[in-house]
Amino acid sequence: MNNPILVEVLRSTLVESRHRGAIAVADADGGTVLAIGDVTTPIFPRSAVKALQALPLVETGAADAYGFGDEELALACASHSGELGHVAGVMHMLSKAGLDASALRCGAHWPMAQSAVAALARTGEPSALHNNCSGKHAGFLCVACAKGIDHADYWRPQHPVQREVRAVLENLTGAVLGDDRCAIDGCSVPTWAIPLQNLAYAFAKFATGRGLAPERARAAARLRAACAQKPWHVAGTGRFCTEIMQLFGARVFVKTGAEGVYCGALPEQGFGIAIKCDDGAGRAAQAIMAVIIARFLPLSDAERAALERFVHPTLRNWNGFEIGALRVTAAI
């Protein structure tokens, strides 16, 4: 595998670091819109597919049973920063299913947001609620409870909830997710390796509903609408996913995943997007996503100007001096 250099990190005018990767953009018929680098070798999408993992929450009727609105559905799709509103929202989701934080099996970590770390440290220690995946886990628990299934092992690959999630992923991606493709994610649920071209195809279907059963298409539309309405709940203050969806509303869906993954959808164009940086660099995957949006989404001058700082990010040091920049290469 020899993916091209997609992003260069400049310090002054010299290239300090470089990131390789691959990009797939597809339509809902499986047609290739763009393919750069290796889009056929399975990669772990990690949290970038949380919106697909959340489909059963809507499809099974669990979301309706518990009266969930946009905030709860956005949290189920989120890698949140552990800010107060995120934590409160997840507690609310759990309470609707008659549960509390002790049911979560995602593990605890300090919030992603430094400000949230500082705020939390003044009063306590992080719990599983602060885990960036706690909304997804609350969603899994709600599916189990609404269906009357024992929820204790909801995170294990053989639990009915995870089996259903795997079936949804196979349905959308068209990939066969055998045990040889399965690993354990940071939050302990299964993660399946899937080629970028299949992930892009899945997000084109998620974006349009094409090729999906009516129930699933409706669930996809509802999750997209929830994220567009409540983008802060999908990530948090100052985060790329939040700011992009605040900027473009329902016209763009984007979701980050660990180890340099980004997935996204452009519903009006009918395109799904999947990006993986070889080295796991989120900074590069994010810049690539911004460039892909700029390339395929018709933009007003104001939108183009607002997107500029993501397309051409400047790097500043601890004194706020501009010391360099990220530069997407001609390979894209």
Place this chain on the structure above:
Amino acid sequence: MNNPILVEVLRSTLVESRHRGAIAVADADGGTVLAIGDVTTPIFPRSAVKALQALPLVETGAADAYGFGDEELALACASHSGELGHVAGVMHMLSKAGLDASALRCGAHWPMAQSAVAALARTGEPSALHNNCSGKHAGFLCVACAKGIDHADYWRPQHPVQREVRAVLENLTGAVLGDDRCAIDGCSVPTWAIPLQNLAYAFAKFATGRGLAPERARAAARLRAACAQKPWHVAGTGRFCTEIMQLFGARVFVKTGAEGVYCGALPEQGFGIAIKCDDGAGRAAQAIMAVIIARFLPLSDAERAALERFVHPTLRNWNGFEIGALRVTAAI
């Protein structure tokens, strides 16, 4: 530039991410001991050369004038974690020169150590003292004060202290550091791009004193001894630089730099080491350094066993489950 893949990141048994890079090991005569990948293109060594930047502190007599011992000298070479002892040590250095934290121009950031973040958040906000480079900056200030030079602009490239640092780097590396090689570091002092082979050569001279003026050779030996005696002051609790030097004492000097750089020295072998990961990944540079140490340093069975977790790092998730590993490739 097409450096080889040096480290693979495994999730379960599949490769999730991969890191390319280059390695130079040299002796003090400039002889090449090992060269993998591109060792001739200049790279920014960043904090990996702090021990070289600290040479004027000893050579000028400033360290003696202020009565500095191993702790202060180790802090001058440090990228510290901002733990209480680091902050107190830097305050002590500044006070000896009649200064306080207001003289520092490195900028403030929250400590690297999550535990230090939490501790600090309970009582205040970060200052420049918590910047991982504050010991280096205190050293620069002490040089200026001991020489009776105005210290206000000590961080600027044209200040006598930074001009002296550049001359020291040119002397040790044998590279000509023109303005076209100069950029601004995270802490606002100049950083000069230098080829890996020259950095390895510099650290071989630092390790042995060979080819250095007697005064400079003595200063190098004193800084190495200080770091070997006080490795916690060079980094902090649980950090690679600290743990490696705790394990091997004066037999190994290692120092991390931002964007995937590691420099080091094996004094008994007379070797200097310089590593750069193309993508800036510290996790990969660290594993490579562990493998290089294991390759060139004669190890007892106990030492080999202690080094094992750095040579073959396992990856654990938020629940502590072993979910993967780093694997150094056959290219090394």
